[in-house]
Amino acid sequence: MSSKRVLMQGNEACLEGALVAGMRFYAGYPITPSTEIAELAALRLPMEQGSFIQMEDEIASIAAIIGGSVAGVKSMTATSGPGFSLMQENIGYAAITETPCVIVNVQRGGPSTGLPTSPSQGDVMQAKWGTHGDHPIIVISPTSVLETYQLIIRCFNLSEKYRVPVIFLMDESVGHMREGIEIPDKSSIEIIDRKLPDEGDDTWLPYEADGKEMTPAIPPFGTGRKYHITGLIHDEHGYPTSNSEKTNKLINRLINKIENNRDDIITFEESIPENAKIAVVCFGGPARSVKRAITKAKEENIDVGLFRLITIWPFPEKQIAKLSEKVDHILVAELNNGQIVNEVKRCARHGCSVHHIGKIDGTILMPDEILAKIKEVI
Amino acid sequence: MSSKRVLMQGNEACLEGALVAGMRFYAGYPITPSTEIAELAALRLPMEQGSFIQMEDEIASIAAIIGGSVAGVKSMTATSGPGFSLMQENIGYAAITETPCVIVNVQRGGPSTGLPTSPSQGDVMQAKWGTHGDHPIIVISPTSVLETYQLIIRCFNLSEKYRVPVIFLMDESVGHMREGIEIPDKSSIEIIDRKLPDEGDDTWLPYEADGKEMTPAIPPFGTGRKYHITGLIHDEHGYPTSNSEKTNKLINRLINKIENNRDDIITFEESIPENAKIAVVCFGGPARSVKRAITKAKEENIDVGLFRLITIWPFPEKQIAKLSEKVDHILVAELNNGQIVNEVKRCARHGCSVHHIGKIDGTILMPDEILAKIKEVI
Amino acid sequence: MTHEIIEKYFRKDMMPHIFCPGCGHGVLMKDIACAIDKLDVDKDKICLVSGIGCSSRATGYMDFNTIHTTHGRAIAVATGIKMANPELMVIVITGDGDAAAIGGNHFIHAARRNIDLTVFVFNNNIYGMTGGQFSPTTPTDDYGTTAPYGNIDQDFDIADLAKYSGATFVARGSVYHVDKTIRLMERAMLHKGFSVVDCMSNCPTYYGRKNHKGKAPDMIRWQKDNAVDSKKAETMTDEELTGKIIIGETHHDNREEYTAKYQKIKDRFVGGIK
Amino acid sequence: MTHEIIEKYFRKDMMPHIFCPGCGHGVLMKDIACAIDKLDVDKDKICLVSGIGCSSRATGYMDFNTIHTTHGRAIAVATGIKMANPELMVIVITGDGDAAAIGGNHFIHAARRNIDLTVFVFNNNIYGMTGGQFSPTTPTDDYGTTAPYGNIDQDFDIADLAKYSGATFVARGSVYHVDKTIRLMERAMLHKGFSVVDCMSNCPTYYGRKNHKGKAPDMIRWQKDNAVDSKKAETMTDEELTGKIIIGETHHDNREEYTAKYQKIKDRFVGGIK
Amino acid sequence: MASTLKTLFVDKSLCKGCGICVAFCPKSVLNISNEKVNIIDETLCIGCGMCEKLCPDYAIYLNEKEGK
Amino acid sequence: MASTLKTLFVDKSLCKGCGICVAFCPKSVLNISNEKVNIIDETLCIGCGMCEKLCPDYAIYLNEKEGK
């Protein structure tokens, strides 16, 4: 065995990974099952010369990290369903103002106060649609403690690269799980920082962007270039406008900076045995139940494919369409009443039947339940 | 001509209709383009011996109407995107506690502060998915001032009948439009009040329900039957539980009281000429652009069908599937970047192509634009 | 006495309650029932409204019209209940986090309006339910799981915040001072207007342990040893009061109540629009 | 003088601003620039943060690091900016609705923390942007579009709310008292801690019209006629002060500032974890 | 009022053994054993009611009517 | 300080005709016509600067250097 494994909790991996990514400002409000992230942030950030603040609520928390990011510091907050609902207005603000920030939602049972200590994937549609108006967003979901560590770094990288709020959608089962992981070598980790305007460039405008990334170069407050940020529709100068062409241009750019870079943003895990008639689509913690179910199926000589979403939004439409050409049936396994299954239905080619197995009772999906459903479907 | 038409603004029709429905408590916080509803509520409610309160924000507003409803008074609030985002947490609370209430969202351009005075339909997905966790919801959208008056009454009726928050999804173009309407005769209007427990019934439990409606009979506070309300998962007594069977039972009932009553809840307007190869799916204010476009198409001898959603959620899956069997193409026209079109894609049978025309620049869809798109599709 | 009160006003099938051994919330919850028992009001008309927190779980155990709302929103929900039906007696049970952190705005605005609610803040100087993070009433320099290096915030005095925001009856009770606290609670409920009783609780599990305050009995003894009655406090110097906690009534005035004022507007239209 | 200030600190291509004829916000906005001009600080380090409202549109016209946030959240965003980079000078421009209605909780908590922000509340006693609804500072009995029968709420005194929540510099200025207001603004910015200047503005379009306060010049003249300096006010009886407005500094103390305290925690780890 | 007619009751199913009653009992009536309250010597009890008032779990109380 | 060297400037494109300058001018220098400010008699101006200080639209100001 190579380097030493250390025992780490999912929530801890989230915070430690964030520190590696360069996160130096955390603002939050405690809520089960995300609280350990805040507690660790309070302990660890001063050690890295970063800052932690406990705000009066979740609205203030996301507002504060937007401020932190505008000041040039990579910033994050963590919460769970009720707090995530409260953050929605300002998630839209971060999206339209193109303020990089990472929002961790360690999902628990909903709706409302629901089941505070139970795992769930009930917020996956909310993560895309929770704020009003069409807006860009990236949503990523980890399946293990190690992946939590790795993907939170990716969240920051994508957030900085595309200047978009990134939602890290964990769930209680990953957040509270401890695993022995080998901490990745820091030198092997890519860290992306936000693009800054070229020094001599005096044609620079804060909200002008083109090229493939379509992402503007906005320097932190206090670094000499003064500009305006607003949640109103704005022009390239950042000034409010209600001109319809400029509106169109802004909203289209916001959406297309994600759409046109799907290949860069979307990652997934796929393994489809040649003879598989069925594939299971899954994500996050519950994907591990699926993996065990597939192993068990294999033992019974049933070949089952696996497609695990890592990037959830933008939704891997093309990949799912392709998958639906390889198999006759797709089973979507998710810890909710059927959310991502609707996306899969929309994207799957005709002829491939799409099924769902979910759970809303606070317990996890067990491998045997998934296996039974697989057998039922094929 | 029969009875006299009166000139009424959409927002005014919303409030006057609500009064007819029996609404006697309004709590709100002003926001363009919904503010007239609050202003009229302040003026009109005392005249009807009802109460108006301006709260400190939208979170307090929805919390207050939940309180008003629990006290037995039909209650509503009105807002627009930013306020609607802030209300999300408590919309989920109303859903899980089965507290009847009506939330009006007069949509404006988003995301974020966006274009406060422009029409939009950008919140239609949010209306279903904005709060965390799987939850029941009904969403209804009017196309005219008269329909606003009629449908807000329907919102209250459905809300009381199924004890579910109902979102009345207007848009700026309907809210601020004035039309001459004939006020419906009050005696012709059906008003539904919430079910109360039978007087002698001593097996009654606040959160027990069966039958087709699956809706419990919960009496107002102060009427003698004491019980507990919580946003935690609860049993039939209303007491918190984390028992998985009880959890399952609750969430399933919440979802099925809507699912099993789709036929009662879903209404729509459909007219498909025999020869139509294409139908346009639309809703709300923009449906009127579609109607004009269809008239114009007819003038050019092109037969075009119309399917106007009135109930948006639950989504008329069956009806759209049927529609897709009648025509070769469906064009979804909506004032956003493509939201309901995804639902139509999911539900349409294979072989019927689904297209989209939208707008995100703050202006409305013009009939000629729709007509051009129709021609392009067929 | 307690025994009968429990029999009379509690949902005994819900017992034992979830509070930890020695948690002051249990005592305060019982005190509310004792105070209610003394009132000459129809008990069916009493509504108990809470938010989220250990303290806010109290409503689930008490056999009245009870509602456990969302975190911080108890006062806003209570405002709606009272506006919709002013005949109900509306009592809020909340925590220092629920009332003063996330719910701070509703607290000050309800006080400003002087709406007839009675708010009992079970103030344990910590977020108990989520495991011991510092709250807006955690004293400066104390520890919480999110203040591993000591709290640098200044703490709110809930009673003062209420008073200066416009509450018309303000008092402080404690777990130790049972009889006095019950009397204050009773007066708060009888007062027509926004009334607040800052109830000093104790969280041995988190606040006590994190701050070396000993076990539950030690924390309650501290209340006993450091309390000064508000009347007596008036005669004491600031110096003498350092480190002391003032209990008793701290503010009272007779500004007109909100729903009564609103009723006057409605009354203009009784019998039709003029 | 004004002319040069405008030339120096304003985004002239954005002029004329959106404020109505006679709106006091225009004067106050200029006063801020005048006060900044006097400061001996690197102007590139100045951040202006606002929420939503007519008042909050001010940031769009002023040539600094400016951010127009969401309704009520300016102080929370400003808190994040200051925490992330304490070297920036962070100024909040907000309205009575933005700061005291939807934003009330952030206001009192930032005050409690005593974080080094300077908050200028353009207080016109109304929600101007949305068309004249009453605000938390609309005097009782006055009218607004949502108070057609007269406002039954008691109004907040922004300066008092700031003081009792923990702000360490509090003052009140007005549109009329230009020089004095500029001086107060300057002192507020220089103060290390949470400072608030309640700036009496005037909204002729809604508040003035709804309440028969005349046109803009009349409303400004009212300020002139009814202002009493805070120093002088100390010598006056409550009776003499009825109907008057106190301007000038009303509170000042030297409690340690929040980011400075936090810096001490960081300093423990300078050079690595010990 | 502190009448000797009162009898001390303990409901062990409710007691969480916090020790508050023990600490505030003015006489040495109570102790904790096996994480539950225990009456060592009821005869010492003066019926002051402190235990009842301060028990957060309503597990100890005085009753005037019935005997033990 | 109120120097006669100062000259009064008006930028009519900015003036919104609110009348504040007219009302607070201690001399009768200004009036409103056609919804804009108008200098009736500059010679009366004492350069006190009230108009400049109180104009919400920065449309009227004194300038020491240039003539009119």
Place this chain on the structure above:
Amino acid sequence: MKEKMELRLAGSGGQGVILGAIILAEAALENDNYAVQSQSYGPEARGGMCKAEVIIGKDEIDFPKIENPDVLLALSQSSLDKYCNDTNENCMIIADSSLEIPNTKNKVMSVPIIETARNVIHNQQTANIVALGAINTLVPMVGYEALEKAVLKYVPSHAAEQNKKALQEGQRIAQSLILQ
């Protein structure tokens, strides 16, 4: 009146064009016609441009916005400049006489609306009512009585006489233009 009339009223915020449109719609109902009224304005309600529309029809009106206005009223230069090209040739443009008329094929009537309000009615606020009198004279669409009734419904009672007069004056100046 035609089967359907489409009117666009444009000006700057505060000139009362929305109220003007509402009054026209109300008058149309008074005449048992159908009417739809709508408007658009920026977030800068205060001062920015403002456009109000009315459609009056003998039948129900499906699409509530104007595709081809029959009449464009412009009370400010910027609104005239913006909307005068957004019309087809049949549209009559009624512009306040203070405005410079852009190059256009349309029939343009330059009417001293604001001047009349200011100098004859002595209240510039009544310009919208003067305009209504003028429009309905140049392009009749509702009965004068219905229009007057509608005006009185929407103006405060103390200003009733002044507004009646404004309507009359609008009619008068328009008639004198027709006679020219």
Place this chain on the structure above:
Amino acid sequence: MKEKMELRLAGSGGQGVILGAIILAEAALENDNYAVQSQSYGPEARGGMCKAEVIIGKDEIDFPKIENPDVLLALSQSSLDKYCNDTNENCMIIADSSLEIPNTKNKVMSVPIIETARNVIHNQQTANIVALGAINTLVPMVGYEALEKAVLKYVPSHAAEQNKKALQEGQRIAQSLILQ
């Protein structure tokens, strides 16, 4: 040790079963194995039932929850009653000696864990550490040294000696049971 061992530790909130599971997982890593640890508890953390799980494997662990525990430790009656039927026959049940043993086919070891913590270590809080010593003796899965090292990593340094002792005592009482 088998390829993979699944352990469930159950008790009531406050008995430290989660910490016990964490220490076991840590010890497994110390021995260069893989480990996953998880738990479930109600919102009623305080007082309610609490279940912690550890899986120790020679290879990576896909599914992190227990399907068939090899060992069930129960420190409270309600947790014993609840989980003892949730095992297959191979599972060894280690119950505190204060508990009543339900009817079961499984091998059940009744171990005086709490008693030992209370009477020998004089600190009932150390019951979880006593339990670890006992479990690892009855069903060896990690080296004793690794286990001790892990214990010392997670307990406050002032309590190090006491906990070392607790571990030893756990081992001792288990050994005496084996010898019986």
